[in-house]
Amino acid sequence: MMSRKTLDLWVGVFVAIGFGALLFLALKVANLSSFTGAGLYEITAKFDNIGGLKVRAPVKSSGVVVGRVREIHFDNQTFEAVVTMSVESRFAFPKDTSAKILTSGLLGEQFIGLAAGGDSVNLKNGDALKITQSAVVLENLISQFLYSKAAEGGDKKQQ
């Protein structure tokens, strides 16, 4: 039979290793360290079509993650999607910043890309972005392409 002191030590080591592993998962794997502690401010943007954008999708500017999508809802007055984003306070953007819905890679997830404008006044909490560009929907792209091809063919016949 082990004396109680040594046994306590081993259990202590076990619990420490267990919590260490949990800390590793939280900090290194899930990267909890960012987006906590630092203040956030919210901005909204209206899109005609958000495609496959989801809540918690990243908000990027120049490819760097500056925030996350917090909420998506449908505005029944204007028939547009309203996307609320939380952006970290240490990143300030001019008031005429524009938002685009982009896709990372060919099959990747969708995210919001912010392109800074030139205004001297910065965005505040609760502000709305004026200039937005919707997600590219493959079906629309194909129909546009077919339409322009058909128009081209028509022009040639007339000549």
Add this chain to the structure above:
Amino acid sequence: MHRVAGLLRRLGAHVTGMIWRLGFATRFFMLILKHSGTSFRRFHLTVREMYFSGVQSLIIIVVSGLFVGMVLGLQGYDTLVRYGSSEALGVLVALSLVRELGPVVAGLLFASRAGSAITAEIGLMKATEQLDAMEMMAVDPIARVVAPRFWAGVISMPLLAALFSAMGVFGGYLVGVRMIGVDEGSFWSQMEAAVDFEEDVLNGVIKSFVFGVAITWIAVFEGYDAPPTAEGVSGATTRTVVTASLWVLALDFILTALMFRGN
């Protein structure tokens, strides 16, 4: 006609027996909860059991976690490289470990490593009338023997599952980055971007906690309910491993369906 009646009678007796056992198991669970004050007041009892079910499971958990992670790294790379997205290896390894494999495989290992030992120990204590002797001395065997083992298992299981996942991620890193040569930066950064703390890590911890409750409950109950003979104890030990493993898999399906219904 006579044979059919006999068959029906045996079937009925089997079903009633199962319901009786289910009822007893539930009452037993309530008794454990009622008497668990002792296992926290006299915490050294629980710490002692944590040594047997937690510390002594460390080696098997660490080694299996490492190997599962390394296999995931190899297999995942082989599949991902066909789609030209081998940098997503970190995401694949981390998500599959944290969400599923960590809690489930650690649970299965815990059931066979610690659960069987708990059942055998309590069953043997019952067979050698140690539990009766305790009652004779006005010591409640549930408070003194069962509850500390139960809580030790419930505390140990999430820690073991987290360790399993962490070791697995490390194993995936060893194979993916060190051996195959996936870019180290994108391995970690894509993992950090894709794995969510609440959605993935915390849900994994909840899963392993539920598995811990189920496994140790089955283990202590089978031990306490074992017929006080050599065959009885051996049968109860086998039943613990089989029942606990099946419950881990069944509960995993239920919990996964509840947690990850897709956005």
